[in-house]
Amino acid sequence: MTPILEVRDLSRHFGAIRAVDRVSFRLAPGEMLALIGPNGAGKSTCFDMLMGQTDPTSGQVLLDGRDITGWPARRVWRAGVGRTFQVTATYGSMRVVENVQTALMSHHRRSFAAWPRFRRLYREEAMALLEQVGMADQAGRPAAVLAYGDLKRLDLAMALAHGPRLLLMDEPTAGMAPAERAALMELTAGIVARQGMAVLFTEHDMEAVFGHAHRVLVLNRGEIIADGPPEAIRADARVQEVYLGGGTEALAAEARDG
Numbered sequence: 646m647t648p649i650l651e652v653r654d655l656s657r658h659f660g661a662i663r664a665v666d667r668v669s670f671r672l673a674p675g676e677m678l679a680l681i682g683p684n685g686a687g688k689s690t691c692f693d694m695l696m697g698q699t700d701p702t703s704g705q706v707l708l709d710g711r712d713i714t715g716w717p718a719r720r721v722w723r724a725g726v727g728r729t730f731q732v733t734a735t736y737g738s739m740r741v742v743e744n745v746q747t748a749l750m751s752h753h754r755r756s757f758a759a760w761p762r763f764r765r766l767y768r769e770e771a772m773a774l775l776e777q778v779g780m781a782d783q784a785g786r787p788a789a790v791l792a793y794g795d796l797k798r799l800d801l802a803m804a805l806a807h808g809p810r811l812l813l814m815d816e817p818t819a820g821m822a823p824a825e826r827a828a829l830m831e832l833t834a835g836i837v838a839r840q841g842m843a844v845l846f847t848e849h850d851m852e853a854v855f856g857h858a859h860r861v862l863v864l865n866r867g868e869i870i871a872d873g874p875p876e877a878i879r880a881d882a883r884v885q886e887v888y889l890g891g892g893t894e895a896l897a898a899e900a901r902d903g
């Protein structure tokens with residue numbers, strides 16, 4: 646089966662700094678992959694390359710078998726790479742459902758000149774997306790009054806409006822209460838499984854990583870030092886060493902300290 650994402654020997658060097666160095670991995674349909682590593686490991690640089698925001702020094706990025714290396718961000722997004730934001734990109738004064746409608750308009754390349762007809766445009770599709778993230782009952786509320794966890798779910802619905810093949814989530818649970826974190830990750834896992842898409846996420850919260858990722862990729866100084874299921878990663882001596890030499894308690898401490 647063709648992987649949704651295939652990264653081959655991807656590198657990004659800044660002068661002498663090897664921010665990302667010969668990173669290779671694959672991501673299958675239905676898979677949730679966590680990308681972790683200590684500060685400065687290269688996670689953001691890796692994400693930036695996958696989103697088309699930074700050109701690789703060398704290597705390749707393939708989406709559904711198509712080489713998208715070096716494509717500009719907008720084209721990468723059009724090709725099916727979506728993302729959620731740490732700070733959600735919603736319009737506070739608009740209603741929840743209208744926020745999703747704007748995401749659908751953008752997906753369907755409709756200009757905002759269609760504004761007068763906006764209230765009807767893609768309303769049903771938007772409601773179906775809100776249903777998926779458990780937000781249909783809040784459709785009529787202004788986004789500004791939403792609780793933080795609900796804003797995150799709205800952000801997810803807006804990312805899904807684009808029908809991504811690959812969803813990149815940058816610290817999806819940052820700033821959330823523990824119970825909300827688990828709920829968001831479970832919700833995401835269910836959607837990923839149903840739609841056969843794939844998720845790559847960075848996360849400092851180790852409960853979110855070890856509780857919800859199918860596979861964990863550990864970066865250190867730009868290189869992958871481990872790639873496997875959560876249990877194997879937790880037990881990996883090199884991973885424990887990198888996380889201050891103290892096993893998963895140290896992993897948790899690193900998470901707290903950011």
Ligand SMILES: Nc1ncnc2c1ncn2[C@@H]1O[C@H](COP(=O)(O)OP(=O)(O)OP(=O)(O)O)[C@@H](O)[C@H]1O
Binds near residue numbers: 665682685
């Ligand atoms: N534009 C740049 N110019 C020079 N060096 C850079 C640049 N961007 C990143 N780096 C360096 O590349 C390395 C990897 O940084 P990156 O931000 O990708 O790590 P990270 O794992 O995302 O870290 P954090 O968890 O702190 O966000 C670091 O040494 C960083 O200083």
